[in-house]
Amino acid sequence: MPEELSKLPKPQMRRLLYGQIRKNLILTGISVTIAGLYMRLVFGDGNKREYAEFYKNYDINKEFHRIRRKGLFDSCDPNDDAE
């Protein structure tokens, strides 16, 4: 007597491509949202904050004399003790 082989159950046979496309679109939406939120909140706002803090107490005159004393300006005397 041939032994009873277990019969395979009926798998999902319709709309396979539809399901694949839908899954891909959902994953695309999620990754786009995550990427967008990261770029705005972490990257963008972080950079803006860094710039704001740099320029909050920025004294351009002090910076000018600091660079001048290093001899980096061609038209300014590095040994002039003004300020």
Next chain:
Amino acid sequence: MFRTTAVRVHSLVKGALNISKPSVTTTRFMSSHSTETDEQFDARYENFFNRKDIDGWEIRQGINDLCGHDLVPEPKIVVAALKACRRVNDYALAIRILEAVKDKCGGKVNEIYPYIIQEVRPTLTELGIDTPEELGYDKPELALQSVYDIH
């Protein structure tokens, strides 16, 4: 100029009087949403392949249309197609239909294809059709063992 209009009117009239071949789908210039249920769809294709006077061209057209849909053909449609191949004495077409059904499974070949072969096996034995695997057609021709696997 009168000759060209006469030729065009003649071809229009000839087209209007044409009797169209019985095809599985009727050509309609409408949107793609249909109100057909799955069972009606299956029944339409099964009845098409079960026609007694079907010929090889129409079997191929039917299978081609069937493969254009986002589904794997139901076993009963495959059975009807194989019996149609038997009626037109085309064994190669029967093997090709099985290969096409395997291709339609996409990524889920290992789930769907064994199920279909299991359901179709009685017809395969009745008509004496081998599966592509039994004929060795699922592997490339001259499939040699890789030299790196030989010890």
